[in-house]
Amino acid sequence: MEDAQKVLKTTFGFSSFRGVQAKxxxxxxxxxxxxxxxxxxxxxxxxxxQVPALVPSLCATRSARKANPACSQCLDGLTLVVSPLIALMKDQVDVLRAKGVAAASMDSSLSMEESMAVKRDLREGKLKILYVAPERLNNELFVSMISEQKVALLAVEYVARFAVEIAAERVLCLTATATPTVVKEICDADDGFDIDLEHGVFSTGAYRPNLSLLIKPCANYRSKVSVLAPFLRTRGKGAAIVYVTVQKTADELARELKESYQIDTRSYHAGMAADKRKEVQDWFIGGCGVVVATIAFGMGIDKANIRQVVHFTMPKTLENYSQEVGRAGRDGLPSTCLMLPSSADMPILESFARANTPSRKSVKEWLDVVFLSTIEADGTMSANPYEQSQTFDIGKNTLSLLYALLELQQGLLRATTPFYSSYQLKPSSSNPSAFKTKVENDESPEAVAIRAHWKKGPTWHTVDVVPAAEDSNIPRADLVRCISRWELHGLCEVKVAGVRNRYHVTGTLPELDEDIDELADKLYKQLYDREEADVKRLRNVVDFVRGGKCYAQELAEYFGDPTSVPNGTCGNCSFCTTKAKIPFEPRYDAPFTDKQIAFVMGVCGVRDDPRFLARLAFGVSSPRITALGLSKHDVYGCCDTADFSKLLERFEAECASQGFKNRSVLAPPKQSATGAGSTGKAAAPAKRGAAAGGGAAGGAKKARK
Structure with missing residues (x-):
């Protein structure tokens, strides 16, 4: 640890570690x-x-380290950091480079030339720290490239499978908050990172004494603005973040604060172009303005003087709330966190909680197709996630979860590295002649097969590696490794398309209807239980708002740290200053009428999926709702304050009374990739293995090889 102390002082300028850093x-x-x-x-x-990554630099030479392999305090290799936001990567890389540290990032903001330079430095062993976005882990070229490096440390939140694939010597999981249950999941020896719960978990506690947690319920949007505007003017020379749930609200609220209240405000959300988001991030980091943003903003941004964090809309979970208020006051100075909940927040928040559960019918039909997919010679099957999402009316995140359940619980599949079917290559701009001399003259079997199948264009040559592999009888992975090798050595630039997720078949796949039905019931119940847990977490926030004790103490207890708040009172939250519970009674179960039900049934002719109708009435989007053009119709969300379970029961009864037979959809349908909206008719009930919603892609069954 002596060397680590030297790195801390000489590189980062700190005289001592704090909290649990040293441990x-x-x-x-x-x-x-x-x-x-x-x-x-x-x-x-x-x-x-960062400190462990740089400790080897204190050893005299690489040869000296080889001569003393027993040296236990050296990370001789690359430290790979998986970071969720470009802002975090850019900020930390800039700071490290300014300190003379060989650090870089791979992200979508880099130009082709910058990306090639990073790959060159990686290949030549010049990098000590490399930051990548989580989606990079699904890039087969990147996984192939990083697997050739010695990864001494992987710093990440939660991608256990990737840690195994790249043979990381050590893993450091980092998170701001985790309940005791989540901690156990992360540390699990089989499905997590195999971390010793007693000796390998380190926590500084959930309590931040410099934060004042204030809660002020409001009747509606206008009353929230009337509270927010004067509050923001009290921030002094610091910055502020205002969190909202919907992108449209971010834009509208930022515009109103700027135009009507002359507060220097900008919006930020995923719907903005990448260069615009970067512009807003840079502006925020460099000044004292206000950003109105959806929840991702602020994660990892190294800005110490955020004096205020406002939740204009009630947060979905206490986990979200804790992480977001934690972005205030990083300099240790007093900072204020204000929540402005209202009953009107509840419908949209509950719709998010309900959004991920498809119908049992969709799960069954998806299983039918998965279990009759083609199994390749290497024992794998593949699937296009976009096509399956559209075909079976299952959101992409839920689709990923279903595959994970087949892997982790059923032992039928094991996810492996996704692959791209289409590769585009062009000569490297830094060394264009190398393409002709070393790529076009490469006589390896893989290179010959690639050139035999690529389609030459004026600039880019395109090759589909799947038919190339079949025709040449060379494994597709070998063709990809060949392309990766060319790119890594700076011979060409590469673009990819046509992602397909890939799974090794590890068990006997069910074939009988009764077996698939049983599994569909089991998976659907898990998704339903997960939905109910999400709704419960939302209700936990409501209970938190109502209070009855110190808000800082409530948070600490929720995260398994009940002793961190001295005497159980922070002295500066809303409860500690008033000693009064907050009256807050949002409605979860406003009654719906027969007229509303008739409105939904009259507009939408879907009868084979009662949950679809309940989601439509409640205002929960899905691929099928979008494809049928219903998400912008007045019927969408017409019962958004109803009890969802009661709404579903009513539509189940209505559909049963009509024999679950689809009728005409009266709303003007949109064209969709699956063809569900092309005729103006709702899809007929699907037969075993056919696509839910009337689609073709992914619905056809293939005989196993």
């Missing part, structure tokens, strides 16, 4: 074990991997 670093360097670090935003998580 985490000792776990990685001395014990050579995986670790989980729970540390609030601003607690210094980044130093827990």
């Amino acid at each position: 985490v670093i000792e776990r990685l360097l001395v014990d050579k074990k995986n670790a989980l670090c729970l540390m609030p935003t601003g607690g210094g998580k980044s130093l827990c991997f």
